[in-house]
Amino acid sequence: MMNISIKAVHFHADQKLISYIEKKVSRLNRYFDRNVKAEVHLKLQDNGGRVQDKITEVRLHVPGGWVMDKKTSKTFESAINASVDTLKRQLVRHKEKTNDHNGGPKILVE
DSSP, rough: EEEEEEEESSOOOOOHHHHHHHHHHHHHGGGSOOOEEHHHHHHHHOOOOOOEEEEEEEEEETTEEEEEEEEEEEEEEHHHHHHHHHHHHHHHHHHHHHHHHTTTOOOOOO
16 A cells, blocks of 8 residues: 655646656555555756756655655656656665565575
């Protein structure tokens, strides 16, 4: 189960974008089997009146701390895709660490 909170800073995000983000971020639940709370912040980067870059900040509250990523791109969709890829690796690493510390399965190399 993943609780996702999306906040658009200084603009209104349309429902299509919100649905896309919820779909992508909820897939991270596959890599961590506990309850996870996700906070997504969407921002526009001010470049002096030119085309604005989009900034996404994704924070996942997992047992034992936070896993977070910040990406800048031309579109929110590409920034979310890049963040989800990065967070996937971080969640797998975090899960491996917690299993090692909690007496979970360990891999022995001979």
